[in-house]
Amino acid sequence: MNQHSKHHSSGHLLARYNLWTWVVAFLLALILLWMLFTGRGPSTACCGALTETPTASAMSDDQAASTSDFSFSASNSGLTSSGDGKNIAWLSQADKLSNILNDENLLIQGNDKNVVLSGSVESEAIKQQIGNDAQAFFGSGVVVDNQLVVGAIDESTPADAPPATIKLYFDSGKTTLPSDASISLAAIIDWLKTHPESKAILSGYHDPKGDRALNEELAKERAESVEDVLEDAGIDDDRIDKRKPQSVDGGADLAEARRVEISIE
Structure with a gap:
């Protein structure tokens, strides 16, 4: 009988403990929800x-x-x-x-x-x-x-001399004009506008290594990007001469193989 009473008492205490555990957990959940909705958490x-x-x-x-x-x-x-x-x-x-x-x-x-x-x-x-x-x-x-x-x-040299040749350097594999292109081309554009008899000469350069046809096409597209800027500025297409892409020397700086030169003729 004593052993049975002990088991009964322990089970009763465990049940009460579990009950209070759930009550406390429920109250904490309510408090957290209140803090969340009131912005006090x-x-x-x-x-x-x-x-x-x-x-x-x-x-x-x-x-x-x-x-x-x-x-x-x-x-x-x-x-x-x-x-x-x-x-x-x-x-x-x-x-x-x-x-x-x-x-x-x-x-x-x-x-x-x-x-x-x-x-x-x-x-x-x-x-x-x-x-x-x-x-x-x-x-x-x-x-x-x-x-x-x-x-x-x-x-x-007369004061009314054409601007010097401009070099624009492109990122590797890209045809997007460099950020300073409009500034660099300003003198060229001004000259072409005030001297209708003159022409812009565009010369694209490329790396001697790799696929020659692909390199030449990239140099050509870079020159066309410059041509677009000149045409947008009001320069007629027949006053823009794009020369055949040229390969740089093998020992040249790689940046030189990504340039387009713009000169006045």
Whole structure:
């Protein structure tokens, strides 16, 4: 009888324990639901933190876009610009550019991300020095495309001379124009508009390795991308001469095999 009583008592206690366990679990569930619907639970801090992230991201995008329409042109006689330049750090010291552009034939054009340095210099050393000075002035956040032409400067060259040959470098396997194409082509387009007797000569280059036919087709399509820009600017198709794609030398820089040269004839 005593053994039976013990088993009976233990079973009764276990049943009561299970009952209270379910009651406590039910109450906790109710409390959690109440916290969830009233916004008093830990989810508030979590969600609040999450909602702040896109706001910061949106601000960054706005700041990046605020200077995207900025462009400028500078020579030793001064600088002209358009667009919002309030976030351009170097703009307040633009007068120092005249020290870099110490010859009237030197020109820098670009935006807040990319600039093109053009003109003629007497030696490779001068070209490199001017390029280095320009990079130091603009800072590492700006890409300087040094397109200075090395050669003796002909003082007898008339003021109304066509712009120097422009080189546009494409990404590997791509025909999409580089981001600074419109800036680089501006002088070419202006000349063609004011000199209707002149023509634009487009020369595409390709890698000597691999399938020659495919490489030539890629060079041709890159030249056609440039042709589209000229035609969109109002230049007639019969004033644009696309030359046969050319292969670069085997030891040349690979970037040279992805270029299109634009010159005036």
